[in-house]
Amino acid sequence: MSTPSIIVAGSGSLARNLCWSLAAGTDVPMTVRVLARNKDKAAEVAGIAAIRARLSGSAARFEVSTEDTEDVSGIDAEVARTRPRLLVNCASYQSPWERMTAPSAWSELVRRGGFGLTLPLQASLAVELAGAVARRSPDTLVVNACFPDVVNQVVAALGLPVFCGIGNVMSLAAALAPTVSQERPLRVLAHHVHLTAPSNPADEALAWLGDRPITDVGARLAAFRTFDRKELNAVTGHAAASLVTGLLSGEYLRISVPGPFGLPGGYPVAITSGGRLTLDLPTGITEADAVRRNRLDGLRDGVVLDGTDVVFSPAVREALEPLAPEIAAGFPVTELDSARDRLLLLRERLRAPGAST
Template sequence: MTPRRIAVVGSGALARALGHSLAAFAPSHPAGRPDVPVTVTLLARDGAAVAELARSCRARAAVSGNPVSFTAEPLTDEVETLDRLRPDVLVCCASAQSPYERVTAPSAWTRLIAEAGFGVTLPLQATLAVRLARAVARVNPGTRFVNGAFPDMVNPLLVALDLPVLCGIGNVSTLAACLRASLNLAPGDRLAMLGHHVHLVAPTDPGDEVRAWSNGTPVTGVTALLAADRALPRGELNAIGGHAAARLLLDLVTGAEIRANLPGPMGLPGGYPVRISAGTIVLDLPAGITRTAAVDWNLRVGRRDGVQVVDGRIEYSPAAAAAIADHLPDIADGWTPSALDQVTEELTALRGRLRLAPPAPAPARLA
C-alpha cells in the first residue's frame, strides 16, 4: 500500500517539536478506510541536524508503538526534492529570521524590531516559504502546503503572489490548545477562536483580546484564562504549537475530517476556526459572525505587528513606517509583492549592519 508522505522543512525548535509529536501520535484512520502507512521526511540545509532529529523521532516512535516512519536528507534544491518526494503535505518550519534573536543576541536590529513591530521581518519570514510554494506550484500542485513561518502575515503574501498555501500552524492553534485545557473541554466539545500572532502576548486594550466560543457560547474572561499559558517560556508554547500541528498533519494525510483553529487559512490574515474535509478547507465561524467581520477584526488587532497585506500591497503602521524610514525610506510607504526579492535584499543588508551595533539604551524613567 502506498504510504502517505509528509515532508517537514527545518531543523529548529518548531521542527523538532513537530517531529517529536508526530512520533508520539498514531494516525487516526476514518471508519471504513484501511490503515495507511505514514512516512515523514525531514529536510534542512543542515543534513546532519535533520539526520539527528530523524534518529530521535524513530526512537520515540518505537517507544510509542507508532507506525509512522522517519527519514531525513539535506535540502539543496527545493524543486528537485519535491519532484522526487511528491509529498501529500509539505510544511515549512523555518525562516531567515529567528523570533528568539532579541533574547539570544540583542542589537540595534532587534531594537528596530521592537520599535516597528515583528511584522518588519515579514520578507525574511517569507523567504523560504515563498521558495517552497513556488516549487510546489511548479512540480506538484497536488501537495498541500502548510506554512509555520509567521503564517498570519506570510500566508496573505503568498496568496498575493498567486502561490499555493492551505493554512498555517502555531499562533492561534497554540492559544486554542491552551484555552481548551483551561476550560477543561472534552474532546468532543467545540472551541472556535479568532486570534492573531499578536495574541501570544495579552493586549493592552481588553477590547482587542482573543474572541472564543465554546460549543457556540462566547467565552468570557479569556485574558485570565490564558494568563498562565502566556507566561510560559516561548519554547514551551512552541512545543504546544508543534503538538497541535502534528495532529493536524496526520489527520490531513489520512483523510480525517478536521475542525481546528488555524492561522492564515486560504491566505487570510490572522487565525480562524476552520473545517477541512477531503482536503478542502472552509471557515467554520460561529453563528452571527461573517467572513468579512472576522477578517476585518483580524486586520484591526493585527496592526500591533506593524504590517498588513491588504489589496495586494504591503503597508506599515505609522509607528513601523517611521522606524523603517530612518533606515530604508524607499520602502517605508509600503511595497507590492513583486518587489519582495529587492526588499528582502535591502532588509538583509540592513540587518547585517545593525547587528554590529549594540541596542540603544532604553530611555530613563522619571522617578
C-alpha cells in the same frame, strides 16, 4: 496503497517538536522527510525522531533529504521526487526568539516597530517552497508555520498554493481547551499579536463554545502568556502533529488555524476528508467581520496586506524610515526578494557590537 509522505522544511525548534510529536506514537503510517539548509541539523532531527518512533511504536518513518536546498532547483527536485501529501514549512530567515537569545540593536528595532517588520524575512522561504509545489506537485497541501497570519496572504497574493498555517491561533486554542467543557466545539478568532495580552481589553482574542461567547479569554490565557516563549513550540509542534495526522487519515477536524486560504490572522475551521477546508465561524459572525477584525490586529502587529501591497503600520514606518527608507512605506509582493535582501543587510549591520539605530 503507498505510505503517504510529508516534507518538513526546517531544522529549528518547531520542526524538531513537530517531528518528535509525530514520533511519539501515531498509528497513521507516514514517511517524514526533513529538508533543511543545514544538512547536519536535518540529519539530527530525522535521526532522533527515528529513534523516538522506534521506542514508542509510531507508524511514522523519518528520513533526511540530501538535496541542496540553497538552490531552488534542489527544492524542486525534492518535491518532484517525493510528491508529498503535505509540505510543512518551519523555515525562515528570522527567529522569533532573537530578542531573548541574542539581543542587539536589530532585535530592539523589531521590538520598537513590531514583529511585522520582519515579514520579508519570514515569507521568502515559504514562497520558494510554495513555488516548488506549484511547479512540481500541485496536489500537495502547503502548511506554513512562519508568521502565517500574514505570510500566507503573501503566498496567495503571488498566485501560489497555501492550505493553512500552524501556531499562533492554534496554540492559543490549545491553551484555552483545558479551561472549557468540550461538549461544544471551541472556536477561536485570533492573530499572532494575541500571544501577548493586548493593552486594551477590547482588543483581546475572541473565543466561543459553540455559539456562546467566552467572556474571560484574557484571564484564561494569563498563565499561558507567562510561559517562556522558547518553550511554546512544544505546544505548537504537538498541535501541528494532530493536524498532520488528521489530514493524512482523512479525519474530520474542527480546529482553529492561522492563514486558511491565505486570509489574514487565524480562524476556526472545519476540515473534511480529502482536505476540504471551510470557515467554521459562530452564528452571527460573518467572514467579512472576522477578516476585518484580524486586519485591525495585524496593524497592531506591524503589517497588513492591501491587495498585493505590503503595508507597514505607522510604528514600523517610523522605525525603518531612517534606516531603510526604500521599504519603509511598504512594497508590492513582487518585490519581496529585494525587501528581504535590504533587511538582511540592515540586520547584519545592527547585529554588530556597539551598533545603534
